[in-house]
Amino acid sequence: MKDLHYTCQWGTGKRWGFMATETGMSRLSLSDTDKLARDWFVETTKSLGCSVTVDAMGNIFAIRPGREDGPPTCAGSHLDTQPSGGRYDGILGVHAGVEMMKVLNEHHVETAFPVGVVNWTNEEGARFPISMVSSGVWAEEIALETAHNLQEVGGGSATMKSELEKIGYLGTTPASYKSMPLAAHFELHIEQGPLLEAEKKKIGIVKGVQAYRWYTIEVLGRDAHTGTTPFSARADAMLAACRMISVSHDVAAKHSALASTGILTLSPGSVNTVPGNVKFSLDIRSPQDATVEAIEAELKQEFSRLMSNEVTKGLDLAVTWKTDSISPATHFHGDCIAAVRASAESVTGSSSLAREMVSGAGHDSVYASRRCPTSMIFVPCRNGVSHNPEEFTTAEDCRIGAEVLMQSVLRYDKS
Amino acid sequence: MKDLHYTCQWGTGKRWGFMATETGMSRLSLSDTDKLARDWFVETTKSLGCSVTVDAMGNIFAIRPGREDGPPTCAGSHLDTQPSGGRYDGILGVHAGVEMMKVLNEHHVETAFPVGVVNWTNEEGARFPISMVSSGVWAEEIALETAHNLQEVGGGSATMKSELEKIGYLGTTPASYKSMPLAAHFELHIEQGPLLEAEKKKIGIVKGVQAYRWYTIEVLGRDAHTGTTPFSARADAMLAACRMISVSHDVAAKHSALASTGILTLSPGSVNTVPGNVKFSLDIRSPQDATVEAIEAELKQEFSRLMSNEVTKGLDLAVTWKTDSISPATHFHGDCIAAVRASAESVTGSSSLAREMVSGAGHDSVYASRRCPTSMIFVPCRNGVSHNPEEFTTAEDCRIGAEVLMQSVLRYDKS
Ligand SMILES: NC(=O)NCCC(=O)O
Ligand SMILES: NC(=O)NCCC(=O)O
Numbered sequence: 001m002k003d004l005h006y007t008c009q010w011g012t013g014k015r016w017g018f019m020a021t022e023t024g025m026s027r028l029s030l031s032d033t034d035k036l037a038r039d040w041f042v043e044t045t046k047s048l049g050c051s052v053t054v055d056a057m058g059n060i061f062a063i064r065p066g067r068e069d070g071p072p073t074c075a076g077s078h079l080d081t082q083p084s085g086g087r088y089d090g091i092l093g094v095h096a097g098v099e100m101m102k103v104l105n106e107h108h109v110e111t112a113f114p115v116g117v118v119n120w121t122n123e124e125g126a127r128f129p130i131s132m133v134s135s136g137v138w139a140e141e142i143a144l145e146t147a148h149n150l151q152e153v154g155g156g157s158a159t160m161k162s163e164l165e166k167i168g169y170l171g172t173t174p175a176s177y178k179s180m181p182l183a184a185h186f187e188l189h190i191e192q193g194p195l196l197e198a199e200k201k202k203i204g205i206v207k208g209v210q211a212y213r214w215y216t217i218e219v220l221g222r223d224a225h226t227g228t229t230p231f232s233a234r235a236d237a238m239l240a241a242c243r244m245i246s247v248s249h250d251v252a253a254k255h256s257a258l259a260s261t262g263i264l265t266l267s268p269g270s271v272n273t274v275p276g277n278v279k280f281s282l283d284i285r286s287p288q289d290a291t292v293e294a295i296e297a298e299l300k301q302e303f304s305r306l307m308s309n310e311v312t313k314g315l316d317l318a319v320t321w322k323t324d325s326i327s328p329a330t331h332f333h334g335d336c337i338a339a340v341r342a343s344a345e346s347v348t349g350s351s352s353l354a355r356e357m358v359s360g361a362g363h364d365s366v367y368a369s370r371r372c373p374t375s376m377i378f379v380p381c382r383n384g385v386s387h388n389p390e391e392f393t394t395a396e397d398c399r400i401g402a403e404v405l406m407q408s409v410l411r412y413d414k415s
Numbered sequence: 416m417k418d419l420h421y422t423c424q425w426g427t428g429k430r431w432g433f434m435a436t437e438t439g440m441s442r443l444s445l446s447d448t449d450k451l452a453r454d455w456f457v458e459t460t461k462s463l464g465c466s467v468t469v470d471a472m473g474n475i476f477a478i479r480p481g482r483e484d485g486p487p488t489c490a491g492s493h494l495d496t497q498p499s500g501g502r503y504d505g506i507l508g509v510h511a512g513v514e515m516m517k518v519l520n521e522h523h524v525e526t527a528f529p530v531g532v533v534n535w536t537n538e539e540g541a542r543f544p545i546s547m548v549s550s551g552v553w554a555e556e557i558a559l560e561t562a563h564n565l566q567e568v569g570g571g572s573a574t575m576k577s578e579l580e581k582i583g584y585l586g587t588t589p590a591s592y593k594s595m596p597l598a599a600h601f602e603l604h605i606e607q608g609p610l611l612e613a614e615k616k617k618i619g620i621v622k623g624v625q626a627y628r629w630y631t632i633e634v635l636g637r638d639a640h641t642g643t644t645p646f647s648a649r650a651d652a653m654l655a656a657c658r659m660i661s662v663s664h665d666v667a668a669k670h671s672a673l674a675s676t677g678i679l680t681l682s683p684g685s686v687n688t689v690p691g692n693v694k695f696s697l698d699i700r701s702p703q704d705a706t707v708e709a710i711e712a713e714l715k716q717e718f719s720r721l722m723s724n725e726v727t728k729g730l731d732l733a734v735t736w737k738t739d740s741i742s743p744a745t746h747f748h749g750d751c752i753a754a755v756r757a758s759a760e761s762v763t764g765s766s767s768l769a770r771e772m773v774s775g776a777g778h779d780s781v782y783a784s785r786r787c788p789t790s791m792i793f794v795p796c797r798n799g800v801s802h803n804p805e806e807f808t809t810a811e812d813c814r815i816g817a818e819v820l821m822q823s824v825l826r827y828d829k830s
Contacts, residue, residue, distance in 0.1 A: 084638055084683035084691075126685045154684070193643035212642060214686055223499055223803040226675035226698045227627060228608035228775035231668060233799060238676050239664050242657035249654050253646060253728065260641035261653050262686045264679060268499035269569070270541040271629055271677045271696040271739075272776075273802040276499075281686045283641045313668065324686075360643035361687075384648060387688040388638040 001395045003044075004095045007079075008087050010036040014389040024389020025087055029080035029122035030058065030163035037079045038169060041094065041119055048101040050116070053180060054171030057134035057147060058164045061180055063116040064101055066413070071183040071372075073111075073413045075100060075405055076118030076135075076364055082126045086391025088381065088398075093188045094119050096402035103406060111413045113183060120364040121160075121169075127152050128160050129214070130325045135364035137175045139371050144175060153263065177371040184336055184412045185368035187376045188405040190393050192361050194384030202400050203344040203354035204378030207337055209366050210358055211292045211329040212285040217244065217303070220318040223268060223276035234274055234314035238266055240306055241278040244319075247302050248282060255295055257286035258360075281324075287358055289329050330366045336375030336412065343407035344377070347400055361386075373412075377404050416810045418459075419510045422494075423502050425451040429804040439804020440502055444495035444537035445473065445578035452494045453584060456509065456534055463516040465531070468595065469586030472549035472562060473579045476595055478531040479516055481828070486598040486787075488526075488828045490515060490820055491533030491550075491779055497541045501806025503796065503813075508603045509534050511817035518821060526828045528598060535779040536575075536584075542567050543575050544629070544696075545740045550782035552590045559590060568678065592786040599751055599827045600783035602791045603820040605808050607776050609799030617815050618759040618769035619793030622752055624781050625773055626707045626744040627700040632659065632718070635733040638683060638691035649689055649729035653681055655721055656693040659734075662717050663697060670710055672701035673775075696739075702773055704744050745781045751790030751827065758822035759792070762815055776801075788827075792819050 005020075011027025011034070027033045038060065042052050045062030053061045063072050077093025097117030104115070120138075125131030128150040136142035148161035164170035173179055191197075196204055221235030245261045252259035264280040282299075286292050300321065307317045337356075344354035357378065368374045379401035382392040393401075420435075426442025426449070442448045453475065457467050460477030468476045478487050492508025512532030519530070535553075540546030543565040551557035563576035579585035588594055606612075611619055636650030660676045667674035679695040697714075701707050715736065722732045752771075759769035772793065783789045794816035797807040808816075 082683065082685055082688055084685075084688070124685075125687060129686055131687065153686075191643070192640045193645075194648055210642070222800075224800065225607045225776055225802040226673065226677060227625070227700050227777065228606070228801060229799065230609075231664070231673070233609060236664075236675070238679070239660060242660040242676075245654065245657040246661060249646070249651075249728075258641065258646070260651070260687075260689055261657075262641060262681075262688050262690060263684050264653070264681060266677075266679060268497065269678050270497050270499075270539075270802070271544055271568075271698055272540060272546065272675075273497055273499065273677050274675055275677060276803070283686055285642050361640055362642065384644065385637070385639060386643060387640040387685070388691070 001398060004091060007037050007040055011081065013084060016390045025081040025085050026083050027081045028083060028127040029124065030167055034080055035167035041079065044098055045101060045117065048105055050101060053173050054169055055173040055175040055180060056144060056171055057137045057175040058121040058169035058171065059134050059138060059175060060119040061116055063114050064104065066111040066113040066115065068113055070113040071181040072114035072116040073183045073409050074116040074118050075186050075409055076120060076368065077187050077189060078120045078123035078364060080122055080124050082124055082387045084389060085387055086389055088190045088391050088393050089192065089386055090123055092190060092398055096188045096405045099402055100406040100409065113413055115409055115413060123364055129153050131362050132364050132367055134175065135367035138177055139367040140176055141367060141370060182372045184372055185365055185374040186336065186405055186408045187363055187365045188401045189363060189376060189378060190381040190386060191378040192381060192386035195357060196378060196380035197384060199355065201353055201355050202348050202397065203404055204357045205337060205340045205344060205354055206332065206359050206376035206378055207356050208332050208358050209330040209362055210285050210287040210360055211289045212283060212327050212362060213292055213296065214324040215282045216322045216324055217280055217282055218320045219278045221276045224274040226272045226274055229274060231313045235317045236274050236312060236314060237278040237317060238275040240312055240317050241280055243306050244303050245280065248299055251295055251298050251302065252284065255286065255291050257291050257295055259284050285360065287329060327362050327366060330369055332369055332375040333373035336373045339408045339411040340375050340377055340404065343404045343411060346407060347403045377401055416813060419506060422452050422455050426496065428499060431805045440496040440500050441498050442496045443498060443542040444539065445582055449495055450582035456494065459513055460516060460532065463520055465516060468588050469584055470588040470590040470595060471559060471586055472552045472590040473536040473584035473586065474549050474553060474590060475534040476531055478529050479519065481526040481528040481530065483528055485528040486596040487529035487531040488598045488824050489531040489533050490601050490824055491535060491783065492602050492604060493535045493538035493779060495537055495539050497539055497802045499804060500802055501804055503605045503806050503808050504607065504801055505538055507605060507813060511603045511820045514817055515821040515824065528828055530824055530828060538779055544568050546777050547779050547782055549590065550779035553592055554782040554785045555591055556782060556785060597787045599787055600780055600789040601751065601820055601823045602778055602780045603816045604778060604791060604793060605796040605801060606793040607796060607801035610772060611793060611795035612799060614770065616768055616770050617763050617812065618819055619772045620752060620755045620759060620769055621747065621774050621791035621793055622771050623747050623773050624745040624777055625700050625702040625775055626704045626742060627698060627777060628707055628741050629739040630697045631737045631739055632695055632697055633735045634693045636691045639689040641687045641689055644689060646728045650732045651689050651727060651729060652693040652732060653690040655727055655732050656695055658721050659718050660695065663714055666710055666713050666717065667699065670701065670706050672706050672710055674699050700775065702744060742777050742781060745784055747784055747790040748788035751788045754823045754826040755790050755792050755819065758819045758826060761822060762818045792816055792823065
């Protein structure tokens, strides 16, 4: 915990309490503060005897040798955060991996094969708008070029490649599971939801991740004067976008799924001009791929209907959909799930303090699982709050999670 | 028309056609391009024999002496534009005033009292969010300090005072009708609505201006993860704002009034974070003050209802209203209206080519009318489109309007 809070000096976010550590984090991927956290990661793991490899996406692999050569069993997560995020999402998983290295050294543990800890780049998708993009390139599910050319949100000109170069983390090793194969991938993460806390469980044994898709929707209307343009002569892109966001919520609710809009920009942006152009993000999620597809189809129909003057009481508008990313439903590997279950029972001393669950959020383990056996370990977080400065997990729950992570890695290595 | 298009080199906006003059304008108040247009105005009116006074709001009064001393009868409008505006809104009225000076000189016309042309500062309210703010200070209806401290929209640090200083237009004359009294104020403007064109009329005899109010609404919810936070655990400020904007449209429609949202900002602004904070502008208009008040009251109730979890299906949210400006319904002066009616009949040679109307948009004439007899002259604009680069009025219609303006000024001066 000391190391974790120490590294949160780089990218400290909004304060929410009086204690020194009671702030959020704002450490966008490949920013100057992300560089400082990376430098710490590289130095620390090297000083613990790891060999460190940086690939062409800035993914950092710190590997500790075993009795025999071969692909390492790794703990992995990410050091980047949301613009208004907390101290645990991603950060906890990387620090638990580094701590594992310390414990193995202190206890002179020799593993059968190498073990490692990985820091994946831009997991959040907050700065460069594809989440888990760099584990996606490693898995060869996303093209290197697509990822390198990803532009930062908000209209800036920086790309992933330009920022990797700028902070010195554009590695020479190809970003691919072929160059850097893993034996297995385990990830400790806060749940980011309310279930473990509500049921007083200590560990979530994560069996998979729900499906999700991200879109950018653009509505084209006509700039017009707010004082002189009757509703019947308007093509009000803002009103149409509002009705769309409303209906996306209602349709998702009907399917027991989720739909959310986190970004909206409009133009020209003047109190007395009806906006002629609105763009907004749409994030649709469900454990079933078919449900996400059904919602997309239904919303495409609904949005078209909303474009017509019968609904907006003015002129017709135009709408376009751009699909930014598709993350299908993921099912983790039975062997890794079993390793987590056995470790949870051993660490908590009970089989009733853990429960199986499906993750609502995407994680680098989604792409890792495409190329090696994978599972995840969740720990509770206060009020289920995440992507919020007040995100919080007790030191005791972090310790339990880190022990389950280490045991899972060792069990898998042994098997 | 040559002068008008010449000065549109300063702040040229979006191109919409192939001809040299087929672009919009983007000349925000007190910007560097506004300074260049102002410099042209000062030099030109001085060269026409006017004495020029700049007041503490940067309002520029160019006065041509008459046979006797006394307050001038003025033509006034504004040279600032919307961020995505056209070549006529405001600009036409100032240029017609300058043209009047040329015609009076060429024809050696001596007026009874002085006549003038005024360029009012920040009429649009697009950069500094109170429209007609500087005629408002002149009328002593808005405090100088309030106006000087107005901050530019979009989070910049510039204030009206800092920008007046920067471009050299912070005059030493007090901004007040007491220091700079006017005998009367006439304003030529494009209609910005569809009526004149639809009815094939050439001139609108403007009897008054409808009431309007501007608000900033802030919705406070809670930042949360879009993938892990069930609807029941959300306080989604974006969804709530969308439902509010929808309902504001519906309530205004019920009252045959207008409601519009031209600005919306949210935070933190990440695809996978439910926004915890949304701010948006609301512009409500009706010819009756009582209707604007009734809509405000109804929306305050509706918005509160939308804040409760029965509607948003999550946690409760909080909403605050800030009133940014109030412009009550305005009724112009009978003498000025009569001067415009007589001039329209004389210029068009018919009483059937003009009609009386109420303006949907605010104008500096609103505040001028609080301190001197005032009226306005409208000319048609294509499709009723304004606050849009494609805003367009034919040269012939501009000429007719300018002649009616000059005749109205001369008639009033004579009377
Ligand atoms: N764990 C997490 O916040 N991942 C970001 C990708 C997502 O939005 O699910
Ligand atoms: N004429 C004009 O566009 N004035 C700006 C103030 C308003 O929004 O009515």
